[in-house]
Amino acid sequence: MKNWLRKHPQVRTIRLAAADLNGQARGKRIPTRFADKVVEDGTRFPMSVLNLDIWGEDIDDSPLVFESGDADGILHPTERGFLPMPWLDAPSALLPIWMFHEDGRPYGGDPRHALRAVVERYKDRGLTPVCAVELEFFLIDDSGRKLQVPLSPRSGKRRKAAETLSIRALDQFDEFFTDLYDACEEMDIPADTAISEAGLGQFEINLMHCDDALRAADDAWLFKMLVKGLARRHGFAASFMAKPYEDYPGSGLHTHFSVLDKNGNNVFDDGGPQGTAIMRHAVAGCMNAMAGCALVFAPHANSFDRMVPGAHAPTGISWAYENRTSSIRIPSGSHKARRIEHRVSGGDVNPYLMLAAVLGAAMNGIEDGAEPPAPITGNAYAADLPQIPGDWKSAIDAFENSAEVKRIFAPEMVRNFILTKRQELHYMQELTPQEQVEIYLDTV
Numbered sequence: 001m002k003n004w005l006r007k008h009p010q011v012r013t014i015r016l017a018a019a020d021l022n023g024q025a026r027g028k029r030i031p032t033r034f035a036d037k038v039v040e041d042g043t044r045f046p047m048s049v050l051n052l053d054i055w056g057e058d059i060d061d062s063p064l065v066f067e068s069g070d071a072d073g074i075l076h077p078t079e080r081g082f083l084p085m086p087w088l089d090a091p092s093a094l095l096p097i098w099m100f101h102e103d104g105r106p107y108g109g110d111p112r113h114a115l116r117a118v119v120e121r122y123k124d125r126g127l128t129p130v131c132a133v134e135l136e137f138f139l140i141d142d143s144g145r146k147l148q149v150p151l152s153p154r155s156g157k158r159r160k161a162a163e164t165l166s167i168r169a170l171d172q173f174d175e176f177f178t179d180l181y182d183a184c185e186e187m188d189i190p191a192d193t194a195i196s197e198a199g200l201g202q203f204e205i206n207l208m209h210c211d212d213a214l215r216a217a218d219d220a221w222l223f224k225m226l227v228k229g230l231a232r233r234h235g236f237a238a239s240f241m242a243k244p245y246e247d248y249p250g251s252g253l254h255t256h257f258s259v260l261d262k263n264g265n266n267v268f269d270d271g272g273p274q275g276t277a278i279m280r281h282a283v284a285g286c287m288n289a290m291a292g293c294a295l296v297f298a299p300h301a302n303s304f305d306r307m308v309p310g311a312h313a314p315t316g317i318s319w320a321y322e323n324r325t326s327s328i329r330i331p332s333g334s335h336k337a338r339r340i341e342h343r344v345s346g347g348d349v350n351p352y353l354m355l356a357a358v359l360g361a362a363m364n365g366i367e368d369g370a371e372p373p374a375p376i377t378g379n380a381y382a383a384d385l386p387q388i389p390g391d392w393k394s395a396i397d398a399f400e401n402s403a404e405v406k407r408i409f410a411p412e413m414v415r416n417f418i419l420t421k422r423q424e425l426h427y428m429q430e431l432t433p434q435e436q437v438e439i440y441l442d443t444v
Helices: 002-007 032-041 047-051 111-124 167-172 174-187 213-233 277-290 351-368 392-401 403-408 411-428 433-443
Strands: 013-019 025-031 043-046 072-077 092-100 128-140 191-196 202-207 237-239 253-260 319-321 328-330 340-342
Touching (some): 002 032, 013 032, 013 111, 025 032, 025 043, 032 092, 043 047, 047 072, 047 411, 092 111, 092 213, 111 128, 111 213, 111 351, 128 213, 128 351, 167 174, 174 213, 202 213, 213 351, 277 328, 277 340, 277 351, 277 403, 392 411
Antiparallel strands (some): 013 025, 043 072, 072 092, 128 202, 128 237, 128 253, 191 202, 253 340, 328 340
C-alpha cells in the first residue's frame, strides 16, 4: 500500500472511508504524510458511525450510543488499498477501511463483514461464488424544483423521451461516459457494457464477473461513488435512487452469480439448459428468503415506488428460464456459464448487504437441499404468486421475523438495520414527496 503513494507523489490528501448500513461512505480526511500510521495501526471512530440513518443522525434507541458510551471501533484498510479519486479537482486518494473490535474480532455491524461471513460459508464447503452486477442510474438536471433530463452537451437540447438501447442517447453524453470509463480504469473497476435504458436520462453499466464477492461489492460501492462525483464535475447529477420519475421505470441493480468448486468447475452446469440440482437448491434458497430480505433489496421509502406490477421490477416470488418478469431468472446461453440472475434489488441498495443476502440465501438452500416450485412461464405479473412485501413497514417487519435472515446476518446487524429503518420510516413520514426526493437523490 505504501508503494502506491510513493508512485503517486502528487496525492496530497487521503479519505479513509467505510460503508455504513445505507452504503454511505463514513470516515476522515488526512494529509498524506500520516498515511503510514493508518496503514500500520488503523484508525478509530465510534461503532455507531456505521449505524447512522440516511440523514447521518444517530439512531435514537441504539445501544451503540449512550448505553455503551459510544465506544470506538478500530478500522483497518481493506485488501483494496489506495485508489485515486478522479472526481475531485485536487489529487487525492481513497483508502477503503472496515471495522473491528479492539481484540481483533470483526465488528458484526459492518456491512462488509456481513458479506465476508457469507463468503466463509462457501469456503467451508470448498465453493467460491462468482458475481457480476448490472447498475442502472439516472443523469438528472436537479438545478430547478422539477427533476429533468440534463441538456445534451452536444446539441444543447433536452430529450424528454425514453431512449431504450439508443446509441444517440449514449452519444449525447459521450464526454461524460468517456471520462467515466477512464476513471474506472484508474480505479480498477471492471466497467463493461453501457446501454441507455427506458427511463428519462437512464443508463446501465455492467461490471464484469469476479470470483471474489467482496471485491465485486467493493466495485459496485466505488462505482456508485464515482458516477455521482463525476456527474457533478460535468454539471449535472447522477442518482441511483430507485424511482425519481413517477411515469417511468425505476433503476435496478441486478446480480448474476454462479458457484465454482475447488477445481474451478461451475456447480450449476449440467452440460445442458436445465442446470444442476445444486442450482435448483440455490434458487429455492433465494426464493425462501426473498420476502424476509426485501428490506435489503428495497431499503428506502422510494424503493417501493419502483416495485409495482408492469414496471420492469418483480413483485411476485418466482423463478423462470429466460424470463425477465420473474424475480429469479436463469439466463440462456452457454451451459458453461449457467448462472442465476437475482432481479429484485433497486439501484439504491447497499451492495455489501445485497450480495450477502443473495449469496447467503442461496447457501441456505444449498445446505438444506431445498427444492423450488416449478419454474413459471409467461407474464409473472399475471400469475398467482406469493408476493414480495409491497411497502416499507411490511418489509421491516418481515426482516425482523425471518428465520432465513437470521441464518444470513449476525444478530447485531439484524438489530441495527431494523432500528435504522424504523427511525427512517418515522421521520420520512413527516416529509413531502419533494423533500424525500431531495434526500435520496444524492445519498443512495
